[in-house]
Structures are given as structure tokens and as C-alpha cells.
Amino acid sequence: MRWSWFMPYHFFIKRIQEREERERAFYENGSLLLEKLIVCCNAKPIPIRTFSPQQLLLATNNFSSSEQLLIGFPIWYKGSLEGRIVLIKRFDGLANLAINDLVISAQMSGHSNVLKPIGCCLHTPSPIFVFEFPANGFLADRIYVSRVTELQHQPMGWERRLKIARQIAHALSYLHTAFPRPVIHMSIHMRSILLDEHDVPKLSNFYFSVSIPEGEADVEAHRAFYVNAPEFTASRKVTEKFDVYCFGQLLLELLTGKDIHNRAQGSCINEIVDPAILAEDGEGGVSLEHQLQAVVDLALTCTVEDPQRRPTMVDVTKQLRRIERFAETGEVLLGNLQNLKLHESFKEHASASLKRNASNDEIQAVNEASERPLEV
Incomplete structure (x- = not known):
């Protein structure tokens, strides 16, 4: 009882x-x-x-x-x-x-x-x-050749890959410029990006993200994921250029279809690009080659060791838009890229206040683009 x-x-x-x-x-x-x-x-x-x-x-x-x-x-x-x-x-x-x-x-x-x-x-x-719910899963499963083969997916075409790159670049530009203090994502990689039923990319995984404190030019980050830019390894202090470095690595993976952590500099296009891209049918093979070369150049510019020599994500987004719209000679794209490098003297590093706040032009450009629905 x-x-x-x-x-x-x-x-x-x-x-x-x-x-x-x-x-x-x-x-x-x-x-x-x-x-x-x-x-x-x-x-x-x-x-x-x-x-x-x-x-x-x-x-x-x-x-x-x-x-x-x-x-x-x-x-x-x-x-x-x-x-x-x-x-x-x-x-x-x-x-x-x-x-x-x-x-x-x-x-x-x-x-x-x-x-x-x-x-x-x-x-x-x-x-x-x-x-x-992102109906089409992780970007990694649609890009990495090993995962595409294992899951028997149709390889993603170059036009779609380039569009995804530009859309994610725009999201990062917004993250860096649209708030009172820049926010650094700190975890840009293939499994931080998911795809909806129309293959529109969705950036996620903000748990390691940090904002640059008011009055400071950089911030100490305690964690990063998958890709570590040289400055993080050296000092644990990062700026928005950390995300630029990681995005450059992402561009290389979109090009190669491989999970890579080494630079592709010095390799010819036919040796590094995913064979599924090179096998695409269609007119204007020369245009495709120029586009691929321009993206390789942009990726390598994003991943230079000195963060001050990397472009901003706003400029990366603009360059990807130029590459998407490319219809003339490859020299035009390469010229634009050279201008982009020259433009990036990075005067914002001269003072913490300029580093902390995006320019009015940058904010206006990003906000105007974000107000327009991105085409699917």
C-alpha cells in the first residue's frame, strides 16, 4: 500500500x-x-x-x-x-x-x-x-562533384552558379553595410547556403557572426568555420574582409566543383573548371571562357593574403553583375577587374570611423538593390 x-x-x-x-x-x-x-x-x-x-x-x-x-x-x-x-x-x-x-x-x-x-x-x-524549408537542400550537394555523383543529381549549369554567387555576394554586402555596425558572417561555405524550390540561394548559419564594435576598426573573433583567412590565424582579429576571403574560396568551389582549400593561381581554365561546366552546349564558347577567367581572377583577388588589398563585398557584387551581363570582349571584364583592384586602396583602414560606417553610396546601392525583387 x-x-x-x-x-x-x-x-x-x-x-x-x-x-x-x-x-x-x-x-x-x-x-x-x-x-x-x-x-x-x-x-x-x-x-x-x-x-x-x-x-x-x-x-x-x-x-x-x-x-x-x-x-x-x-x-x-x-x-x-x-x-x-x-x-x-x-x-x-x-x-x-x-x-x-x-x-x-x-x-x-x-x-x-x-x-x-x-x-x-x-x-x-x-x-x-x-x-x-529549403526544398532543394544544401548547395554543396549540387556543386561538389562527389556529392552530385553520389546523389545522382543533375550537374548545375554555369549560368545558375554565377547567379547564385552574385545573390550571396549581395546578401553579404547587405550584412556588411545595412546596419549601424558591420556584421561579419564568419562561416561562409557550401553548407551555409541552401536552395529553395527554384534554386534561389538562402544564406544561413549566423551563430559565429560578430559585429565590429563602435569606434573600432576590427573585432576579435573566437571562432570560425571551415575557412580561416590568414589574419584570423595570425591574430584572431577580423574585419569584413574575412568574409571576402571566404567568399573567394566559395567562388573557386563553384568553378571547380571541389571542396578546395588551396589557390588555383597558375592553372589554366580547362584544368581547374568543373568538366560539367565545360561540357555545356550553347553558343558563345569564347564568352563562357572569358566569364570563367573573370571569375577566377575575382576569386584570386578576394583571397589575397593582405586583407587591405581585397575588394569589398559591394564591389564584388558589382563585378559579378558585370560578368553576368558580359556580352562584349573579355578585355572589358579584365579592365573592369583591374579598375576594381586600383579602386580598392582601402582608405577606410586609415580611420576607425570610416571603417565602422559604410559610405552613403554603398548603403544606397545595397538598399536599392535589396528593395528590388531578385529575379528567379
């Missing part, structure tokens, strides 16, 4: 403890979220919903391994929530990084090339986030 009486009591106490743990997690995560909002966007509310742990368990079949899209940090799941297919990111540990990802994703959600947050659950020890 005593045992039968004890069991319900023990169960009742356990339920109370679980509820207290959920409430403690909610307040701790909520405090982190509020603190980050104050730092990043003046405590402005973010337009996302709150979901319960039970809703997300149901959406993912108890976080079943069959619903996992990517294992690592974080773990990505495909879920069904209120009749809608969604992407769910679960952070096991490091709640501060998770909150960083949510806040900057929300700040950037107005850009058409950023993965948009839908909601979050703050009642778990580490937050769980709900994002729009």
Missing part, C-alpha cells in the same frame, strides 16, 4: 521538477535573447512565433533520425508543423551561439537570399529554431 501511494507522489514531484526546468530554460534563454537584441538591434521585437517542446517533438516524430538532414552543430531536421514543411535546427549546448543565429537571421530576414526564421522554442536547455 505504501509503495502504491509513493509512486503517484514520485511521479507528481518529477513533473514539477520538469516544469521548473522548462521554466528556468525559458527565462535563461529569454534573457540571452533580450541581451543580444539590445546589443544588435536596440531591443526591437523580432517577428517570430514561440513553439512548445511538444509541438516540435510531434513535428519531427520525436526528433527521429529518419528526419535528420544534417548531423553536426547544429542538427538539422525536416519537420511538419501546422500543415507546413519546415526546417528545424536543434542546438545541443552553446545556447549563446544559438541565440546569435536567431537574432541575426531575424535582422537579415528582409533579404530575399537569407533563410528566414519562423519561430523558436526557448523552453529546452538549448533553444530550438524553426526556419522556412
